[in-house]
Amino acid sequence: MAFSEKTKLLAKHKSAFRCCLCHKPFVEIHHITPQAEGGADKLDNAAPLCSSCHDLYGGNPEKRKTIRQMRDYWWDLIEKRRKNLTETLDIEKFCEVSTDKNWEGVLRSQGIVLYHAVFEEEGFEDSAGHIHRLLKSAQDNTPNQKRFLFLDIDSHRNENGGFDHDMYELQRHFLLGFLAPYFTEIYMPLGVIKNEKAQRNDIPERIEIFEDLNQESINEAIDKGVSSIWVADKDKLMTFE
Numbered sequence: 600m601a602f603s604e605k606t607k608l609l610a611k612h613k614s615a616f617r618c619c620l621c622h623k624p625f626v627e628i629h630h631i632t633p634q635a636e637g638g639a640d641k642l643d644n645a646a647p648l649c650s651s652c653h654d655l656y657g658g659n660p661e662k663r664k665t666i667r668q669m670r671d672y673w674w675d676l677i678e679k680r681r682k683n684l685t686e687t688l689d690i691e692k693f694c695e696v697s698t699d700k701n702w703e704g705v706l707r708s709q710g711i712v713l714y715h716a717v718f719e720e721e722g723f724e725d726s727a728g729h730i731h732r733l734l735k736s737a738q739d740n741t742p743n744q745k746r747f748l749f750l751d752i753d754s755h756r757n758e759n760g761g762f763d764h765d766m767y768e769l770q771r772h773f774l775l776g777f778l779a780p781y782f783t784e785i786y787m788p789l790g791v792i793k794n795e796k797a798q799r800n801d802i803p804e805r806i807e808i809f810e811d812l813n814q815e816s817i818n819e820a821i822d823k824g825v826s827s828i829w830v831a832d833k834d835k836l837m838t839f840e
């Protein structure tokens with residue numbers, strides 16, 4: 600016997616058509632416990648794997664438990680993301696407030712959704728730059744609309760399954776600590792940020808990122824006309840008017 604087409608499709612769909620180990624697309628459905636050992640053609644025994652993960656781990660009995668755990672984790676994550684997305688794409692319900700005392704009613708009633716996906720080769724600086732440009736162009740093209748940022752992060756995991764330094768920094772410090780006031784809501788893998796205050800629309804023209812801040816780098820930035828300096832690792836922002 601083999602998996603039915605229905606089971607295969609369901610397993611792929613639950614995986615967002617990605618390998619449950621490395622998250623790359625184009626998968627086949629693998630029997631975690633092989634058919635020869637009585638493994639059933641049931642969803643519970645099905646793991647969507649890409650061809651390289653299948654070749655590397657598929658035949659190794661010692662990896663079965665891990666494959667199952669990673670599959671369950673991945674399916675769970677996809678389900679949560681979908682739930683988040685459908686709940687939050689109903690933007691209108693968040694946007695009924697047409698006036699705001701703190702912002703003198705300048706926020707328009709309709710919201711705008713911004714989306715950015717970080718792939719494996721993209722580091723902190725590139726991601727931060729992309730998100731800043733996205734924010735800037737949203738404010739330039741559709742001024743003062745409520746902004747909702749959706750951030751997806753592919754790979755960028757450490758050995759413990761957590762985020763690597765760059766992507767932790769991006770979410771925890773850059774988005775939560777620095778850019779959050781410029782959005783109404785941010786949806787990122789680490790969690791959801793809801794801006795309790797009115798969204799700010801005075802977006803910094805340019806952002807310069809420094810690993811180390813010293814007087815020399817400050818002077819250099821001022822010379823270049825930079826309006827905001829983001830200091831990585833220090834959870835600190837210096838703004839120059």
Ligand SMILES: [Zn+2]
Pocket residue numbers: 618619620621622623648649650651652653
């Ligand atoms: Zn794979």
